Amino acid sequence: MTLWTVIAVVSFVSLLGWVWLLLAQGMFWRTDVRLPPRAEPAVWPSVAVIVPARDEAEVLPVSLPSLLAQRYPGRAEVFLVDDHSSDGTGRLAEELGARRGGLPLTVTVPGSEPPAGWTGKLWAVRHGMTVARQAYDAEYLLLTDADIAHEPDSLRELVAAAAGSQLDVVSQMARLRVATGWERLIVPAFVYFFAQLYPFRWVNSARGRTAAAAGGCVLLRRTAAERAGLPDSIRQAVIDDVSLARAVKRSGGRIWLGLADRVDSVRPYPRLAQLWRMVSRSAYAQLRHNPLLLLGTLLGLALIYLVPPAATIIGAVAGRPLVCAAGLAAWLVMTGTYLPMLRYYRQPLWLAPTLPFTAALYAAMTADSAVQHYRGRGAAWKGRTYSRPS
Template sequence: MTVTTVIAGLSLLVWVWLLLGQGFFWRTDVRLPPRVAEPSAWPAVAVVVPARDEAAVLDLSLASLLAQDYPGRAEVFLVDDGSTDGTGDVARELARAHGGLPLTVSSPGEPPTGWTGKLWAVRHGVALARERTGAEYLLLTDADIAHRPDSLRALVTAAVGADLDMVSQMARLRVETGWERLIVPAFVYFFAQLYPFRWINRPRSRTAAAAGGCVLIRAGAVDAAGVPDSIRQSVIDDVALAGAVRRSGGRIWLGLADRVDSIRPYPHLGELWRMVSRSAYAQLRHSPALLAGTVVGLVLIYLVPPAAAIGGAAAGAWSVCALGAAAWAVMTATYLPMLRYYGQRWWLAPTLPYTAALYLLMTVDSAVQHYRGRGAAWKGRTYSRPDPT
């Protein structure tokens, strides 16, 4: 038995374990329940939208929030986080033109040291919303997220019906260009592999994550978790939020969306590269050891199978070829449901190793940019490694 045979066999064993033992992460059937009894009394909801230079997308995203068909009291609070493109003015004009839910536009000013801009905006918006409305629930949603007219209604129904403190949906990201087709479904696939939704949704699970574009949270859970103050330095704020709520005893839920869509375009590789690399090293807690382990893991899991299958066939090492081909087949099978969810062709599934190689390079680049002082850069702001607390 050669070293290459052992490595190819190990890769296959890992894929068998991922298929059966990682919370069935590859399935895409974790959605809001389609038939749940609606509340007898609809709670008041405040929708908080942090926005920085988002004027170009508000005609779809903000308009969709103003048009929510919600039976109870609901108001929208857009927090203009130092925009230079007239985001606040565009929002006010949309409210005048479309009507619908009441809109308040406010600005918190520049974030103080130790805060990310988004979380400072969220803090300001949550405080303002609770002061003015006394809302029982808060919907935290990004300015590039469009909601179907019944989105808020469905979220509240799920939260009240299942007695959940936080309900989050992974918005369906835009997939139109070639690069988006190659990278975007894999982004959600990798996220689900790292944070299996079924594990997250177990009441006593240690796994916690959310999708920051759409988070409905109970006001009492905000107080119990001390958010956003307790996570004020977090670049990956949605995962940090879910962790804080879970640690405080809250019940959380995460699934894929049917009524929530991201409208931000990523037409070129550069935009997608920056989307991933700005937070990849933060996900690894800025640890060189975790970075090295991640690189080795990505190579073993995603790159060894095609290398073993093709290289083994070329060299006549048929045992290596068979092991690599089997691992590649399992990998391909687990990716197909996500491609179907995004309406993509099946033949993209075998290209997942190539996409994984790109993600590997993005992760290494994220570490390089961090040590050059340009890590976690987003819309003119750069965030350093959080101070230990």
């Protein structure tokens, strides 16, 4: 078998891979998965909004007022858990609550640092759930991050969707900030890759095994949380949103995940180093800290994303029309599937052909995640480092 035969075979395998992704991967590329049918209940259930926050003074003035301003017909209170911040997060939250009014706000601090075997966020969520339960037995819990801003009707829409479709989890992937050049290059691709890994239609199927959620906005039925043993059953999870969804679905609950129109992340990632850390801190955990999965992922990224442009260019330069045609066809399918995500993020469509470059960056971030793990610095976030779960 000659070298050109190998190159041609690899090029056609890449093209077949893209045909399969286009037709058989849950239509992951579509961006029309929005909140399911809403039905306003006769009596609105009570909701406890739990916000774990560690060193979030930079974003809190934008996000917290949006929660306090929720127009919700039933009882709802906000419980912000100051996770031993060093920047005055708790004090700022109390000031914002006193100044803005709106929903009742309780600011609380866990009595201790996370015990061994707990991530900081889940320990804070557990503390917030305990404090909320002591105040009243809320029927729903809204778990939302401190960098997420909600439109005034967000909570009402989430609860109506849960009630209208009998769902135990309703999660919306907040629209991430896209303002700088690096954000434009990396952020839409981040959501695109997530949807490719966890196609929303598969997640939302009661018969399917795929489960995922977006941790920035998760409405969770309290009885479903109790049935799944949350958050204790996932206390070591670095990727806690996916683990939460799996626990609920395994315990017989119904989950839903889609893109948000009125929920936004206000956290800036203006530099490549910040985006790199956002991805690399959990990428190897996503692969279960398995070297074979890491190798397979890197080879898969190369075959699916890097081979098409390489085959197109090499085939054109070397006068190999079949290689060039296979590579170009795969590149065109890849570009076409990325266009809806760019439209959703209101970005220029000429960015679509640059997806292979972005995929190469993600491959490097994933490899770096493994390197940092073996150096003892994996899954580090705001002064804490989490080892591989036992």
